Amino acid sequence: MADSQSVDFELLKKYAVRRGSWYTLYPYQAQWHEEPDTAPANAEAAIDEYLDTANGSPLAVYTHFPFCERQCFFCQCATVISRDKAMHRRVLEDMRREIEWYADKFAKTGIQPNIRELHFGGGSPSILNESDFEYFVESLKLVVDFDKLDECSIEIDPRFNVAPDKLDFYADMGIDRISFGVQDFDEKVMRAINRVNPPEMIAGFLDHPARKRFQSVNFDILYRLPFQTVDGHRETIERLIEFKPERVNICQLGHRPDVFPHQRAYRSEDMASIEETIEMKEVSTALMVEAGYERIGFDHFALPEDSFSKAKAAGTLHRNAMGYSTGNCIDILGIGPSAISTLGNWYVQNYYMLPQYRDMLAEQDLPAIRYLRCTNDDMTRRQIIYDFFMYGSIDKRQIESRFGISDFDQYFAADIGRLSELFEDGLAEDLPDVLRLTDSGFINPRHASEAFDTFLHGKGVPYAHSREVGDGRKSFDRKTQIAG
Numbered sequence: 001m002a003d004s005q006s007v008d009f010e011l012l013k014k015y016a017v018r019r020g021s022w023y024t025l026y027p028y029q030a031q032w033h034e035e036p037d038t039a040p041a042n043a044e045a046a047i048d049e050y051l052d053t054a055n056g057s058p059l060a061v062y063t064h065f066p067f068c069e070r071q072c073f074f075c076q077c078a079t080v081i082s083r084d085k086a087m088h089r090r091v092l093e094d095m096r097r098e099i100e101w102y103a104d105k106f107a108k109t110g111i112q113p114n115i116r117e118l119h120f121g122g123g124s125p126s127i128l129n130e131s132d133f134e135y136f137v138e139s140l141k142l143v144v145d146f147d148k149l150d151e152c153s154i155e156i157d158p159r160f161n162v163a164p165d166k167l168d169f170y171a172d173m174g175i176d177r178i179s180f181g182v183q184d185f186d187e188k189v190m191r192a193i194n195r196v197n198p199p200e201m202i203a204g205f206l207d208h209p210a211r212k213r214f215q216s217v218n219f220d221i222l223y224r225l226p227f228q229t230v231d232g233h234r235e236t237i238e239r240l241i242e243f244k245p246e247r248v249n250i251c252q253l254g255h256r257p258d259v260f261p262h263q264r265a266y267r268s269e270d271m272a273s274i275e276e277t278i279e280m281k282e283v284s285t286a287l288m289v290e291a292g293y294e295r296i297g298f299d300h301f302a303l304p305e306d307s308f309s310k311a312k313a314a315g316t317l318h319r320n321a322m323g324y325s326t327g328n329c330i331d332i333l334g335i336g337p338s339a340i341s342t343l344g345n346w347y348v349q350n351y352y353m354l355p356q357y358r359d360m361l362a363e364q365d366l367p368a369i370r371y372l373r374c375t376n377d378d379m380t381r382r383q384i385i386y387d388f389f390m391y392g393s394i395d396k397r398q399i400e401s402r403f404g405i406s407d408f409d410q411y412f413a414a415d416i417g418r419l420s421e422l423f424e425d426g427l428a429e430d431l432p433d434v435l436r437l438t439d440s441g442f443i444n445p446r447h448a449s450e451a452f453d454t455f456l457h458g459k460g461v462p463y464a465h466s467r468e469v470g471d472g473r474k475s476f477d478r479k480t481q482i483a484g
């Protein structure tokens with residue numbers, strides 16, 4: 001894959017109108033077993049199997065604190081909008097029970113996992129006041145040795161309960177990476193998405209001396225937001241580059257008001273046309289590359305000295321439920337409502353809904369609602385899809401040896417056949433040892449990935465949306481959640 005963006009505009013338009021998935025998971029939750037009666041036992045089987053086989057391989061812990069102070073209208077995360085500090089504390093106490101469950105398991109088995117990464121996600125963990133955050137960290141210390149962490153990151157919503165001075169507090173707590181969900185700096189766009197965080201607000205954090213205490217600053221940027229223009233997007237990227245964040249994630253907004261009712265706050269007519277959307281992608285990619293950023297996968301950028309760039313060069317980059325990782329930790333233990341664990345060939349997900357999450361823990365069960373033990377075929381296809389998203393190319397021989405497949409072309413004959421339109425359009429090439437996307441094809445790796453998603457082609461439960469599952473839908477009913 002080259003970095004140049006010599007693209008055929010008309011061709012991209014043809015594919016841009018087709019919906020597709022971002023494949024942070026494979027298979028998606030619609031294929032998992034959603035069984036309240038058996039999920040906790042299967043979640044325990046997953047952790048037992050992991051402990052038996054991990055042999056000290058590094059593990060990441062992801063914590064999901066599910067509250068935010070204000071609803072961003074574009075959001076697709078599992079969140080509850082509440083400023084009720086007592087409710088925040090109550091969920092932290094529930095999460096402590098979940099952590100205690102794992103501490104007890106590790107003590108009983110005598111196996112302490114090699115936890116090397118910790119991520120504070122959500123929701124907005126930065127709305128926690130310092131004493132509640134300290135309680136959260138003390139709870140995590142039951143299973144995490146902070147001195148051994150290679151990475152510890154937090155999502156910061158700069159608008160609420162977090163002044164720049166709080167950066168020193170986070171650094172003192174052991175956090176060495178911070179992430180801001182900036183999205184856009186245009187006033188009209190910020191108002192339309194109900195998230196006003198102007199550049200002056202971000203500068204307050206990044207100009208603070210405490211910035212030097214963090215290895216990395218990440219910005220999340222969205223394009224195709226309501227009222228966003230190509231020029232406005234360009235100005236946002238130019239302003240962002242002045243801040244010199246180590247990592248930037250520039251993603252296209254998914255608009256699914258049928259699944260996320262708050263997305264009804266704006267109309268699809270207010271969003272950029274297909275042509276403008278393609279142009280935004282081109283503009284931001286060109287500006288980032290020109291500013292010296294490495295392309296990481298198809299939608300991330302990192303400065304050359306950042307660990308993402310080093311992982312890309314070393315070929316260890318990995319895709320997961322959080323987006324990308326350096327590949328240091330492949331397995332993830334998820335803690336908190338809706339959190340997903342990826343352990344070996346298992347996926348396990350906790351209840352989204354707070355009452356059920358709490359009740360399960362009160363019964364001293366893991367609060368799992370769904371799970372999947374992936375087959376070798378699932379794992380192979382996941383790797384192929386992730387390779388499309390990370391590198392835009394599949395090393396056939398490597399896939400054969402890693403997954404015990406004798407002949408890639410034969411095993412995936414039907415899948416390769418589904419790529420014929422992409423081959424004809426010059427978006428992909430089938431070479432003897434490599435299946436690769438061209439520069440134009442890598443702009444949108446979703447279509448090539450879909451050819452290998454067997455659930456889109458007759459196997460399993462058909463899905464119209466990755467989160468189209470019972471509990472997932474209900475999770476966006478705020479009243480139901482808060483009633484707990």
Ligand code: SF4
Binds near residue numbers: 072122
């Ligand atoms: S702060 Fe983040 S998680 Fe919360 S509503 Fe906004 S986008 Fe969603």
